[in-house]
Amino acid sequence: MHAIQTSLEASLEDFAISRSERKELKALLAHAHGNQTEQAKIRQLAFRMATQAMEEVGEVTAMDWLESIIKLLYANEMKIKASAYFSPGDDCLHRIRQLISEARQTLDICVFTITDNRIVQKLEEAHQRGTQIRIISDDMKSEDLGSDMAALEQLGIPCRYDRTRAHMHHKFAIADTHLLLTGSYNWTRSASTENNENIVVSNTPRLLTSFQKEFNRMWRSLA
Incomplete structure (x- = not known):
């Protein structure tokens, strides 16, 4: 979880997930695919970070970042319902x-x-x-x-x-x-x-x- 948090924090620095950051996050998050408990922990961390960042960068930018993280976390598992x-x-x-x-x-x-x-x-x-x-x-x-x-x-x-x-x-x-x-x-x-x-x-x-x-x-x- 520490490695994931560090990677998330790095992507938050400019609120733009680069190709290399996306590749790193995808690899780190792969172990959680299908594990609802691990996914919930990571999702809560990302939501907390996005919520805290809203005051600094605004809701739209923070939400765009969060949606990118959620898509990586769930890959093909999650559909908006x-x-x-x-x-x-x-x-x-x-x-x-x-x-x-x-x-x-x-x-x-x-x-x-x-x-x-x-x-x-x-x-x-x-x-x-x-x-x-x-x-x-x-x-x-x-x-x-x-x-x-x-x-x-x-x-x-x-x-x-x-x-x-x-x-x-x-x-x-x-x-x-x-x-x-x-x-x-x-x-x-x-x-x-x-x-x-x-x-x-x-x-x-x-x-x-x-x-x-x-x-x-x-x-x-x-x-």
Whole structure:
């Protein structure tokens, strides 16, 4: 991993991957092909480096660099995917539960409110298997009757809340830094049984990095 990090840092110096750098990175990353654990570690490193570099060189340049690294990491394995789900009905709920169930290393959640015990059950299971979960939610909604935020905190899951008169109205989650879930869908029972809602799930690097940057910014500001 040290050799890979050194090579990534070298390519970041001018944010242009030369032919020789591409050849070196391709050789270093080849051992990770097909190994999801190793790929996740390298992907997280690249995302972190790109996010940190945004302030210096801008989002477009950092994203171009990141996309080049992701393509090398996955070679012919990875395809950009996106899918949409709608409610009323259980499609959105099932996809949220699936995302939580499949998260193995990290799960960053930024949602207006959580009141659906079916989602909380999956969060508890993920926490118990060692997935590092962080949750940002609205301070006023966390005090509503039926809110599950206190129960999640009691499980030992780190939770932070906005402290303004306005609402923290985001609804998104990032699993293992490689899958984004976002949309209008509140994590409540009424969202699945009554409301017209939607979610989109995507592995697009540009979207992932932008949302991860926003989550990290909010997490730091609410400390």
